[in-house]
Amino acid sequence: MAARTRYAPDRGLTARMTATMFLLGLVFVGFVAAIIGIGAATHASDAVIVLFAVVIAGGFAIGSLFYSDKIALSTARAVVVSPNDGKEAAYLHGIVDRVCALADMPKPRIAIAPSRLPNAFATGRNADKAVLCVTTEMMSPRFTPEELEAVIAHEMSHVAHKDVQVMTIASFLGVVAALLIRFSFYGELFGGGGRGRSNNNGGGAYILFIIMGVSIAVYAISFLLIRMLSRYRELAADRSGALLTGQPSALKSALVKVSEGINMIPTKDLRSAEPLNAFFFAPAAHLTRGKSLSTIFSTHPSLERRLAELDKVQQQLNQAR
């Protein structure tokens, strides 16, 4: 059927994303197995550290899921607006109304953040609690209504894909690993320098060293994989957003304008916007043009890559019946 082919999923992207998630899962399973193995081979006292790390990381994860919207809004100094709060708010609500009606999604709360950075982000743990935040610069006449709509459709796709949940879960064991590095570091300090347990001291330090080594490896690998997953999810949101509005080129031109804007912004703004990077439409920290390293560390794909993927959407929408 024509309807099916025109909106066919991108198999390449799906395959790459699946592979990334599989690898991430594999690393985590290996990590858990190693920790259990170490725990079984030693006394229970070291397992307490691991449990402690899991509990704290769990607390972080739940906290960030439940308060993601409040934290993000206050960091961006954004204010939630209703349609009656002036002309800009009414305009924004009008666009979001239509995007939501097209996508059959509940309407998120809408916030406006004062910033000279043209940007937008969506956060909140599910579609009902979602907040969509747009900066004042994004609503300036520099961006046409179509471009603003394309950006909003991209953000609404993040909400539909539950990216806040997915990324929180994906980062969970990475946080556990990071905490374990820290704990075993302190454990070693106290175990070696303090009063010490004469019968078990050497063995305990040795075990902690192994835990630290495993955690460092897991942290490093999962960090790269999480970044990779984040980039794929950006591409997925670009794609869904462009299919939704039917205007891939509006999204393309918005991306180009946003990236240009980000290049020109003074450092002070950049730094204050940094903690929100993972949820932003385009990251504020601008990386150097170098290909290899900057690409594997960044949360967003390069502009060229995003434009190339949108070209595919364009062809797909325009293919003959």
Added chain:
Amino acid sequence: MGFLDTLLGRTKPVPPKLDDLFALPSAAITLDAGTGFKPTGSGSVCFRPVEGRSFSDVQKEVQELLNMDSGSEGGLPVEVTKDSYGFTWLVSSHMSDQLDTLVTDLHAVNSSLVDAGFGPQLLCTLVAFRDDQERRLGLIYLYKRGTFYPFAPLDGERRDNSLELQVKGVVGDDLKWEPDLARWFPVWGAPGL
């Protein structure tokens, strides 16, 4: 959206639900009996145009189809407007007693777009009503939900909520109403209203 689709970050564009549109003519009779609002004979389909030749060809076909139709029955030609949000409205105008023909016309637009694979681009359909005091009322059909809601604009981007709720009460079960009031989004300055 399924679990796997969420996990893999692919949203499928939502296909429209078309059938409930045909409930309009009988609901219009109930509406007239209860409130005095009569159809003006004009109605419109609102959709998101897709860039590229493929879509503009389909749109042209639809227009020609509707114009052919109106020629034989003495109706007005189809009017195409683009609103400030970048959506396209096809306005079809008939005599006020030809609501059946109007709904058939609107449905022709739907099926042409769906057949060409552009079903997910359909946003809403609006059928305009007026009463003796020249108050305006639109019954709006949301394609993605398959539901209706009333929209009664006043001057200066205000809407007459009490009239809207009254209309919903009067028509009652004749139409499938949108239960979520947050989705009764306004369409200010909608062509044909």
